[in-house]
């Protein structure tokens with residue numbers, strides 16, 4: 001089966017990008033969408049993020065054969081319960097949440113009897129809201145799909161095909177494994193960025209203007225990540241608490257080892273560690289998974305919105 005009517009709940013970076021990507025790459029599909037924020041709904045209509053911006057989730061969901069929740073992880077359950085009365089029984093329920101076990105549970109509990117196939121496009125930016133989305137966001141990015149056991153294989157394959165049409169490379173993964181992997185590759189790096197930027201701005205002997213003036217170094221990269229949406233990231237840490245705490249424990253031990261190497265002057269340890277991490281960065285670039293492409297897709301986006 002192919003999806004004919006896709007409802008998008010939440011028209012920020014992810015929802016807006018899906019809406020634009022569907023219109024670009026799946027022109028036969030009709031999109032409806034809504035957002036809890038009336039200002040966002042108005043802007044979504046101006047930008048044409050979906051074919052029809054609805055006043056409520058219930059209205060957007062009616063007649064959908066795929067509904068994708070694109071709200072912060074902590075808002076998934078509440079948003080899903082709003083479509084209980086109107087969502088057609090055979091519709092596939094999916095989402096784009098950055099954590100998967102807690103979100104899958106919230107969606108399944110809110111929509112009993114519906115097939116929930118969670119997904120996570122590992123594609124994003126530090127920007128949020130209805131102006132942040134662009135059709136190319138998912139191109140050549142991974143989308144991790146975490147189906148429950150005994151999923152309807154036809155519907156699973158339709159969802160995979162949908163994401164591939166948007167340009168993503170799809171990987172099927174166990175939700176628990178997803179949460180552990182993303183805790184170290186995405187959630188912990190964000191926590192570190194939030195910490196270092198906060199620490200630098202708290203230092204009394206370093207003025208705020210100096211932090212800005214000399215931020216051309218590594219600090220600047222951290223400030224981009226630390227500019228990410230506070231609501232979303234609060235929810236990511238709370239919804240993937242156990243995996244994040246596990247990885248944070250490992251990280252703290254490794255940081256303490258480096259701290260000790262600096263204190264005792266263990267130059268070999270420091271050099272060998274940095275040489276190993278440099279090799280990891282180079283292998284990421286060789287595999288074409290370099291995320292350090294700040295203009296990727298945005299030239300089109302900027303041209304479209306200027």
Ligand SMILES: NC(=O)C1=CN([C@@H]2O[C@H](COP(=O)(O)OP(=O)(O)OC[C@H]3O[C@@H](n4cnc5c(N)ncnc54)[C@H](O)[C@@H]3O)[C@@H](O)[C@H]2O)C=CC1
Nearest residue numbers: 010012013014035036070071073079097098124125128129
């Ligand atoms: N920002 C990123 O780079 C990525 C985010 N994600 C996930 O995507 C989801 C959405 O994130 P973004 O699009 O970045 O956030 P966003 O802040 O740009 O958009 C979220 C939208 O949801 C709306 N919303 C909140 N509660 C709602 C409700 N009950 N009903 C309808 N609309 C509601 C908000 O008003 C907002 O416009 C999150 O679960 C996040 O974990 C996944 C991959 C990357």
Ligand SMILES: O=C(O)C(=O)Cc1ccc(O)cc1
Nearest residue numbers: 098121122123124125126186
């Ligand atoms: O902007 C960045 O560097 C990101 O890391 C974007 C991002 C944020 C959250 C996700 O779940 C996936 C990707």
